[in-house]
Amino acid sequence: MDDKRIVELYWQRDELAICKTxxxxxxxxxxxxxxxxxxxxxxxxxxxxxxxxxxxxxPPHRPxxxxxxxxxxxxxxxxxxxxxxxxxKRGGEYAIxxxxxxxxxxxxxxxxxxxxKILSERINDFLKALPKKKRRAFIGRYYFLDSVxxxxxxxxMSEAAVKTLLFRLRDDLRQYLKKEGFDI
Amino acid sequence: xxxxxxIDAMSYISDELIExxxxxxxxxxxxxxxxxxxxxxxxxxxxxxxxxxxSNSTLIFTEMINTEETNGPPEAxxxxxxxxxxxxxxxxxxxxxxxxxTSIYKDHFTAFIPSEGVEVESIHGEGxxxxxxxxxxxxxxxxxxxDTVTAVCLVDSDGNYVLKEILD
Numbered sequence: 001m002d003d004k005r006i007v008e009l010y011w012q013r014d015e016l017a018i019c020k021t022x023x024x025x026x027x028x029x030x031x032x033x034x035x036x037x038x039x040x041x042x043x044x045x046x047x048x049x050x051x052x053x054x055x056x057x058x059p060p061h062r063p064x065x066x067x068x069x070x071x072x073x074x075x076x077x078x079x080x081x082x083x084x085x086x087x088x089k090r091g092g093e094y095a096i097x098x099x100x101x102x103x104x105x106x107x108x109x110x111x112x113x114x115x116x117k118i119l120s121e122r123i124n125d126f127l128k129a130l131p132k133k134k135r136r137a138f139i140g141r142y143y144f145l146d147s148v149x150x151x152x153x154x155x156x157m158s159e160a161a162v163k164t165l166l167f168r169l170r171d172d173l174r175q176y177l178k179k180e181g182f183d184i
Numbered sequence: 185x186x187x188x189x190x191i192d193a194m195s196y197i198s199d200e201l202i203e204x205x206x207x208x209x210x211x212x213x214x215x216x217x218x219x220x221x222x223x224x225x226x227x228x229x230x231x232x233x234x235x236x237x238x239s240n241s242t243l244i245f246t247e248m249i250n251t252e253e254t255n256g257p258p259e260a261x262x263x264x265x266x267x268x269x270x271x272x273x274x275x276x277x278x279x280x281x282x283x284x285x286t287s288i289y290k291d292h293f294t295a296f297i298p299s300e301g302v303e304v305e306s307i308h309g310e311g312x313x314x315x316x317x318x319x320x321x322x323x324x325x326x327x328x329x330x331d332t333v334t335a336v337c338l339v340d341s342d343g344n345y346v347l348k349e350i351l352d
Contacts, residue, residue: 068199116189120196131287139205142194154208
C-alpha cells in the first residue's frame, strides 16, 4: 500500500493504518531504534511507541513523506528512552556518536545560548554545502546513528576512510559553528 | 554548547537531506572489496576493448624498429608517457600514477587510483593510501570532476604518495 493511502487511513481513524505501517516499516524503524538503544526489547518498545505517536499526531499532521516522519518519531522516542536510562548506563551507537560529537563542545558554555532549532538551521546549511558522499556519511552517523561499518558499505568507502572523513567533518562543523557565532 | 543539544539539533535537519541519505542506505553500495573487484573487472574489460588498438601499436612499433635499422635511431619523444599501465615505477621512490578526479573542494580534491582500487583524499588518513597535493603545483580551477590526470608522485617512508608533478 502506498504511503498516501496509509496516511489517509490515519486521517479516517482506521486502525488498519497501524497494521499497514507496521507491515511496511517495522524492519526499517527497528534498525533505527536498535542503533540507538542496542537492545531488542527497548527497540521493540520504541517502535510500538512510534505507531502510537503516529496515530496521535496524524491528524493534525499530514506528512509529505511518511517514512521520514516515522524515522523522526522513532529517533525521538528512542533517544528519550535512552535518556531515561542514562542515569544508569549509556550504550550503543548513540553513546559512541555522542562522545564523538562531544569533541565539538565546551562544557563551560552556557546552555541558555543554545536553541536547538536555530542550531539545526546552521547545521542544515553546513550539510547542504557538502558533497553528497560526505553529507550521507555525516547524516548516516549522526542522524541514523549507523555504525562506521554500515556507512562504509553504503558509501563505498573503507572504514578507515569513513573515520577520517567523519573526523574532518566534525572539525569543519566546529569551525563553521564558531564562525556563525555559536559559543563552542 | 551541550552535545546532547547537537544530537537534538540533528533531529531537525531537513526531510530532503534525510531522504537523500536514506536512499543511499537502502541501496547499499557495493562493499569496499567488491568495489575493488569491480574496478579490476572494468580495467580488464578496458584492456580487452583496447586490444585491437594495442595490436596496431605493436605493428607500428615493429615498423619503427625496421626503420631504425635503415635510418638510425629516432630522436627521443619526451611527450610520450612511459607506459599505458596505471602505475609505473620509474625508480625506488618515484611513481607515475593515473588518478581519476572524483570531487573538487576549495583546498583539496579527492581522486580514485584505479591501480590501487581506492579513493584517496589530499589529506593524511589513518590506514589509508594518501596523496598529498601541493597547491603550488596544481591549478584546481583547471580540474573537473571525472578528469583523469597523470601525476608523478614520490613514495614516502610509510608507503604514502606525495605529489611531485602533474603531467597532464
